[in-house]
Amino acid sequence: MANLKDLRTRIxxxxxxxxxxxxxxxxxxxxxxxxxxxxxxxxxxxxxxERMLSSLAAGIPEGWEAPKLLAGTxxxxxxxxVVATSDRGLCGSFNxxxxxxxRGLIRDLRKDGKTVKILCIGRKGRDQLKTEFGDLxxxxxxxLSRPRPSYDEGLGIAERIAAMAGEEEFDVCTIVYxxxxxxISQELTVQQLIPFPVLEAVAEAGAEKEPxxxxxxxxxxxxxxxxxxxxxxxxxxxxxxxxxxxxxxxQGARMAAMDSATRNAGEMIDxxxxxYNRTRQAKITTExxxxxxxxxxx
Amino acid sequence: MPxxxxxxxxxxxxxxxxxxxxxxxxxxxxxDFGVLAGHAPLISLVRPGIIDVHDEGTVKQRIFVAGGFAExxxxxxxxxxxxxxxxxxxxxxxxEARLERxxxxxxxxxxxxxxxxxxxxxxxxxxxxxxxx
Numbered sequence: 001m002a003n004l005k006d007l008r009t010r011i012x013x014x015x016x017x018x019x020x021x022x023x024x025x026x027x028x029x030x031x032x033x034x035x036x037x038x039x040x041x042x043x044x045x046x047x048x049x050e051r052m053l054s055s056l057a058a059g060i061p062e063g064w065e066a067p068k069l070l071a072g073t074x075x076x077x078x079x080x081x082v083v084a085t086s087d088r089g090l091c092g093s094f095n096x097x098x099x100x101x102x103r104g105l106i107r108d109l110r111k112d113g114k115t116v117k118i119l120c121i122g123r124k125g126r127d128q129l130k131t132e133f134g135d136l137x138x139x140x141x142x143x144l145s146r147p148r149p150s151y152d153e154g155l156g157i158a159e160r161i162a163a164m165a166g167e168e169e170f171d172v173c174t175i176v177y178x179x180x181x182x183x184i185s186q187e188l189t190v191q192q193l194i195p196f197p198v199l200e201a202v203a204e205a206g207a208e209k210e211p212x213x214x215x216x217x218x219x220x221x222x223x224x225x226x227x228x229x230x231x232x233x234x235x236x237x238x239x240x241x242x243x244x245x246x247x248x249x250x251q252g253a254r255m256a257a258m259d260s261a262t263r264n265a266g267e268m269i270d271x272x273x274x275x276y277n278r279t280r281q282a283k284i285t286t287e288x289x290x291x292x293x294x295x296x297x298x
Numbered sequence: 299m300p301x302x303x304x305x306x307x308x309x310x311x312x313x314x315x316x317x318x319x320x321x322x323x324x325x326x327x328x329x330d331f332g333v334l335a336g337h338a339p340l341i342s343l344v345r346p347g348i349i350d351v352h353d354e355g356t357v358k359q360r361i362f363v364a365g366g367f368a369e370x371x372x373x374x375x376x377x378x379x380x381x382x383x384x385x386x387x388x389x390x391x392x393x394e395a396r397l398e399r400x401x402x403x404x405x406x407x408x409x410x411x412x413x414x415x416x417x418x419x420x421x422x423x424x425x426x427x428x429x430x431x
Contacts, residue, residue, distance in 0.1 A: 038311070041311055041312040041313070042310060042311065044306075044308050044312075044313045045308045045309065045311075045313075045378060048308050048369075048376050048378055049367075049378055051369075052341065052367060052376070052378065055341075055369070151310055151311075217339045217340060218339065218340045218341070219340070219342070220326055220327060220340065220341070220342035220343065221328055221343065225327075225343065226341055226342075226343060226367070229343060229367070233367075237310060240310065
């Protein structure tokens with residue numbers, strides 16, 4: 001039987017762990033609320049922009065050489081996969097989920113004989129992908145999200161992607177991230193950024209609501225001028241949105257993970273305390289028997 | 299035909315303004331244009347300036363925007379902007395400080411990109427000052 005001092009030490013250490021996990025849960029909960037608000041506030045902009053770009057892209061005359069950000073290079077050989085994960089751990093299956101999705105995607109692409117390049121956002125994703133695809137990772141973007149992702153950060157990443165597109169370093173660009181559904185559930189999302197996927201659902205819905213083909217849009221100053229402004233902006237907004245969604249999901253996942261850790265620690269403390277009290281009582285009983293039998297012997 | 303146009307002003311951080319209006323005047327890159335219900339479909343760039351929302355014979359709202367895009371359909375006007383603030387909420391001191399800072403940055407800029415960014419900021423701040431007057 002473990003001695004009393006050992007048990008006391010165990011109990012104390014579990015108690016302090018519990019305090020840490022409880023505090024982390026609170027921090028994650030308050031960050032989550034802010035992140036969720038920001039994330040939901042950003043959705044309308046991203047969605048409207050996608051819709052606008054869709055109707056614009058649908059109206060492009062044939063034979064016109066579209067910018068690379070819109071149409072890609074026209075080939076389908078080199079894929080750039082952007083994986084958005086967190087810098088820190090202790091958030092349950094958040095990163096594992098993303099990495100599993102990304103890994104599946106990359107394996108499939110490689111099986112089809114495509115070349116894959118990986119751009120990691122967040123240390124955790126890089127650490128997990130490194131073992132299998134170490135030579136494919138071109139770079140890792142770290143230390144975002146303090147205190148939360150800013151539009152400028154999204155813009156920075158987007159500019160990088162745009163520059164690579166300009167150099168024709170890839171043909172297709174996809175971003176993998178966790179879409180925030182609720183505090184306890186995230187949805188793995190794979191979104192193609194380049195070439196821009198014209199939303200067919202949106203285009204159809206738009207055609208229903210607004211009579212006539214979208215090609216009758218007038219443009220000021222002209223299609224090309226607008227596209228040149230809209231495309232980089234759209235890329236930045238989509239990346240920014242992915243960052244926000246991913247950040248909110250991370251906080252939600254961390255909150256859930258820390259909640260269950262706190263509960264587990266509580267159970268552990270109860271068990272140890274019971275054990276401690278039993279041991280203490282057994283010891284007292286033994287001592288009393290010793291005294292009584294000592295007295296009887298006299 | 300509906301007699302009002304559904305106007306939505308969206309910034310990256312939030313849906314700034316959303317309401318039905320009789321007419322909305324948007325500062326397009328090629329000149330200001332007013333949007334009424336039944337306007338021909340149009341996509342336009344928006345320069346820094348003021349959006350006026352007209353409803354029931356008066357100007358309901360004047361909003362400063364920092365440039366972006368406008369999409370007009372028969373019954374809807376969506377304006378996507380980088381930044382937006384009601385004209386009343388603009389603070390002269392803060393804008394002048396911003397202009398000053400941008401001028402300094404333009405002077406100290408080393409790369410073309412920095413210079414372009416600073417110049418954009420100057421134009422923006424000047425437009426804001428213009429909006430107040």
